[in-house]
Amino acid sequence: MSQDHIRLHIPGPVEVSPATYAAMSAPMIGHRSKDFQALYEEMHPRLQALFQTSRPVFLSTSSAWGVMEGALRNLAAKKVLCLCKGAFSDKWVDVARRCGKQAEALQYEWGQPIDPADVEDRLATGEFDLVTFIHNETSTGVMSSLAGVAAAVKKHPGVLLVVDTVSSFTVVPTPMDELGIDVLLTGSQKALALPPGLALFAVSEAALERAKSMPDRGYYLDFLEFQKNQESFMTPSTPCIATIYGLRHQLGVIFDEGIEQRHARHARLNAMAHDWVRRHGFDFFAPEGYRSVSLTCVANNLGIDVARFQKLLRENHRLALDGGYGKIKGTTFRISNMGDETDETIGNLLAAMDDSLAKL
Ligand SMILES: *Cc1c(COP(=O)(O)O)cnc(C)c1O
Numbered sequence: 001m002s003q004d005h006i007r008l009h010i011p012g013p014v015e016v017s018p019a020t021y022a023a024m025s026a027p028m029i030g031h032r033s034k035d036f037q038a039l040y041e042e043m044h045p046r047l048q049a050l051f052q053t054s055r056p057v058f059l060s061t062s063s064a065w066g067v068m069e070g071a072l073r074n075l076a077a078k079k080v081l082c083l084c085k086g087a088f089s090d091k092w093v094d095v096a097r098r099c100g101k102q103a104e105a106l107q108y109e110w111g112q113p114i115d116p117a118d119v120e121d122r123l124a125t126g127e128f129d130l131v132t133f134i135h136n137e138t139s140t141g142v143m144s145s146l147a148g149v150a151a152a153v154k155k156h157p158g159v160l161l162v163v164d165t166v167s168s169f170t171v172v173p174t175p176m177d178e179l180g181i182d183v184l185l186t187g188s189q190k191a192l193a194l195p196p197g198l199a200l201f202a203v204s205e206a207a208l209e210r211a212k213s214m215p216d217r218g219y220y221l222d223f224l225e226f227q228k229n230q231e232s233f234m235t236p237s238t239p240c241i242a243t244i245y246g247l248r249h250q251l252g253v254i255f256d257e258g259i260e261q262r263h264a265r266h267a268r269l270n271a272m273a274h275d276w277v278r279r280h281g282f283d284f285f286a287p288e289g290y291r292s293v294s295l296t297c298v299a300n301n302l303g304i305d306v307a308r309f310q311k312l313l314r315e316n317h318r319l320a321l322d323g324g325y326g327k328i329k330g331t332t333f334r335i336s337n338m339g340d341e342t343d344e345t346i347g348n349l350l351a352a353m354d355d356s357l358a359k360l
Pocket residue numbers: 012063064065066088134136137138139164165166167187190196
């Protein structure tokens with residue numbers, strides 16, 4: 001790691017470990033070779049275990065947005081209901097419209113969670129056949145109820161549910177089959193602490209059936225192409241093999257730690273950040289009960305100069321802290337505890353934040 005590297009504590013991309021980079025430098029293999037099939041096949045049971053699904057898990061060489069757009073192109077036949085509560089979820093309705101889909105936003109104020117009762121009310125109109133839902137809205141630090149939203153959608157047969165778990169995957173359980181989720185997707189550069197460029201997703205049988213009837217699926221993100229290729233542990237086009245080597249390494253790290261221990265570690269590190277917030281008299285942007293376990297979005301009720309705070313952290317401690325996303329830049333800032341963070345790295349960050357706050 002270069003001397004002048006600024007350690008990432010932003011909520012994505014997150015810091016990538018030297019061991020992961022080392023694993024990624026394994027010699028290149030052909031993507032139609034037995035070696036690649038063996039690599040994918042070896043990882044597959046572990047991927048299914050993390051998705052908590054018996055469905056195949058697909059590897060898309062795109063960032064998460066590739067699959068988020070792909071889900072619309074493969075599944076939105078009638079009208080999409082987009083559950084909106086922050087930058088990423090708000091954008092999904094815009095993307096749906098750009099794909100030529102009929103889409104409606106169920107809009108909440110930034111900082112608020114999705115209310116499953118509202119979802120039920122909208123779906124009762126019978127207008128919709130697809131729901132997009134971001135479990136953990138990274139821009140606002142709000143984690144809505146996955147079980148609550150899934151249960152609301154399941155009351156309406158024929159409506160499919162797409163869930164983005166980009167910043168909650170392996171942080172908290174996201175049981176795909178148990179909750180009846182139709183597409184569960186995540187990306188590489190946040191909760192999994194890999195470089196960007198890889199998205200992972202699984203698709204229910206009902207969703208694959210829907211896809212078969214969709215005329216404009218395109219090619220690159222056609223779910224049926226992923227399905228056909230996965231049957232022989234391949235991908236439709238040349239995948240980012242180096243990142244997939246990194247994924248194999250991170251799966252080793254996750255299963256060596258143990259998934260329950262991983263969840264407990266994230267809860268513990270998140271609580272350390274919460275203590276810091278309370279100790280300094282800051283507020284939380286998200287209401288109690290809906291605060292993300294992956295990151296903490298701090299409300300800047302004390303009116304500190306966030307840009308200067310970031311500069312002190314960067315220059316004195318070589319740490320990158322996020323200064324708030326989009327329209328809440330400066331009125332919030334975010335502390336990520338995703339990926340490989342430890343008691344020590346979060347302890348160091350919070351101590352550096354103490355020091356920087358004192359110098360403001
Ligand atoms: C970062 C993020 C995305 C976008 O991911 P890309 O990798 O930029 O495509 C989508 N959803 C959530 C919740 C995110 O945090």
